[in-house]
Amino acid sequence: MGKRGYHHGNLRQALVDAALDLIEQKGPTGFTLSEAAKLAGVTPAAVYRHFEGREDLIAEAARQGYEIFADVMQFAYDSGQPSALAAFEATGRAYIAFARKHPGHYISMFESGISVNHSPELAAVSSRARRVFERAAEDLSRHIPPQKRPPASMFSAHIWAMSHGVVELYARNSPGTQSPFPPEDLLESGIGIYLRGLGLLPPDA
Amino acid sequence: MGKRGYHHGNLRQALVDAALDLIEQKGPTGFTLSEAAKLAGVTPAAVYRHFEGREDLIAEAARQGYEIFADVMQFAYDSGQPSALAAFEATGRAYIAFARKHPGHYISMFESGISVNHSPELAAVSSRARRVFERAAEDLSRHIPPQKRPPASMFSAHIWAMSHGVVELYARNSPGTQSPFPPEDLLESGIGIYLRGLGLLPPDA
DNA sequence: TGTACATCAGTGAACGCGCGTTCACTGATGTAC
DNA sequence: TGTACATCAGTGAACGCGCGTTCACTGATGTAC
Numbered sequence: 001m002g003k004r005g006y007h008h009g010n011l012r013q014a015l016v017d018a019a020l021d022l023i024e025q026k027g028p029t030g031f032t033l034s035e036a037a038k039l040a041g042v043t044p045a046a047v048y049r050h051f052e053g054r055e056d057l058i059a060e061a062a063r064q065g066y067e068i069f070a071d072v073m074q075f076a077y078d079s080g081q082p083s084a085l086a087a088f089e090a091t092g093r094a095y096i097a098f099a100r101k102h103p104g105h106y107i108s109m110f111e112s113g114i115s116v117n118h119s120p121e122l123a124a125v126s127s128r129a130r131r132v133f134e135r136a137a138e139d140l141s142r143h144i145p146p147q148k149r150p151p152a153s154m155f156s157a158h159i160w161a162m163s164h165g166v167v168e169l170y171a172r173n174s175p176g177t178q179s180p181f182p183p184e185d186l187l188e189s190g191i192g193i194y195l196r197g198l199g200l201l202p203p204d205a
Numbered sequence: 206m207g208k209r210g211y212h213h214g215n216l217r218q219a220l221v222d223a224a225l226d227l228i229e230q231k232g233p234t235g236f237t238l239s240e241a242a243k244l245a246g247v248t249p250a251a252v253y254r255h256f257e258g259r260e261d262l263i264a265e266a267a268r269q270g271y272e273i274f275a276d277v278m279q280f281a282y283d284s285g286q287p288s289a290l291a292a293f294e295a296t297g298r299a300y301i302a303f304a305r306k307h308p309g310h311y312i313s314m315f316e317s318g319i320s321v322n323h324s325p326e327l328a329a330v331s332s333r334a335r336r337v338f339e340r341a342a343e344d345l346s347r348h349i350p351p352q353k354r355p356p357a358s359m360f361s362a363h364i365w366a367m368s369h370g371v372v373e374l375y376a377r378n379s380p381g382t383q384s385p386f387p388p389e390d391l392l393e394s395g396i397g398i399y400l401r402g403l404g405l406l407p408p409d410a
Numbered sequence: 411t412g413t414a415c416a417t418c419a420g421t422g423a424a425c426g427c428g429c430g431t432t433c434a435c436t437g438a439t440g441t442a443c
Numbered sequence: 444t445g446t447a448c449a450t451c452a453g454t455g456a457a458c459g460c461g462c463g464t465t466c467a468c469t470g471a472t473g474t475a476c
Contacts, residue, residue, distance in 0.1 A: 029234050046420045153385050158395040165366030180358050190363040197402030251453045
């Protein structure tokens with residue numbers, strides 16, 4: 001199944017890239033199939049050779065995003081081993097690094113309104129990403145005395161929520177508000193305080 | 206300047222209410238000026254008697270949202286006095302209660318892409334809301350020994366981020382994901398752990 | 411190597427649609443006398 | 444109280460636009476012989 005040759009070469013991926021560009025620039029609302037086609041140097045009708053339609057194209061952008069996201073998180077997790085704490089903190093940093101480096105993907109995944117159940121592939125890769133996050137939380141929570149240990153999934157939900165909140169509120173200039181601190185620092189210090197609250201960091205580091 | 210009488214009575218507010226309904230149901234993307242007019246029982250052109258256009262209508266919905274939001278936060282803050290901790294926790298709870306009770310407003314404010322600088326009124330009321338939040342954080346941070354005290358604005362940014370993240374990720378069914386915990390509990394426990402990390406709650410409550 | 415043929419990615423024209431916005435108007439309401 | 448007039452909220456028709464999508468087609472590419 002050679003993709004080289006033919007008229008365009010690899011229009012499918014070119015369309016995904018165009019969509020990511022547009023979504024990054026103009027938000028999920030501003031993205032139109034026609035414009036993505038134009039950006040890829042092709043007629044709107046050509047899109048239908050590769051995708052079922054507009055939503056399907058966004059879903060593919062999101063899928064590729066989750067794929068990168070899951071890989072990046074997995075790599076961060078692995079590289080922090082064997083320390084549970086280091087692994088956990090690395091996944092936190094990887095989260096925000098991903099959002100910064102791949103804003104088009106991030107928006108497709110979390111702000112485009114696409115359902116994670118759009119396709120089985122999308123559902124699969126999104127839960128792969130979630131599992132990395134949860135595993136990091138589980139490993140770390142083993143260091144907490146059982147009687148005061150919150151469920152690992154709650155733990156990871158807290159961190160995910162704070163990460164996402166930081167990205168949405170402070171890592172974009174959109175709300176017109178200036179972020180008072182660099183998002184990376186904001187998240188890192190927030191997670192630090194949270195982990196201290198769990199007794200996983202010394203009380204006065 | 207009597208608003209009663211005339212043809213409709215109070216079309217301006219009816220349009221805002223219609224917009225809020227639509228935004229709540231179909232997201233900021235799904236909202237159209239024409240549909241809002243139809244919902245208010247009026248021709249699209251009539252909207253232009255009261256608003257400059259589509260964006261202006263959304264901005265007014267957001268403005269009313271911030272107004273309610275700031276009031277609610279202020280009330281929560283006041284009713285937690287004189288305890289700084291109680292006041293702080295009350296504003297946290299008020300945040301998520303607002304998001305739950307006024308989803309249309311919440312979306313207009315934070316997800317519609319409207320700039321907080323659309324109008325001076327909008328900018329003013331949004332910073333009023335932020336100030337309540339920051340004041341609660343400042344009061345509370347006075348109980349932290351100065352040398353290990355983070356800036357109050359960072360503190361409030363952490364809490365705001367976690368609150369927003371919980372709302373976006375777990376208080377909507379949109380991503381198809383089931384929330385593993387009620388958002389209220391998730392946020393309350395998250396804030397509790399965070400405050401413990403700051404030494405503002407006993408280590409094993 | 412050269413020719414005939416099959417494939418199928420991308421074309422270009424067309425469609426119906428709902429959008430936001432404009433404009434001259436109309437007719438219910440409020441007001442002056 | 445009644446009549447003439449002014450106001451102006453909402454109408455209805457029209458606009459140009461870009462959207463997503465369809466369809467029969469064409470012509471560059473790859474393949475068989």
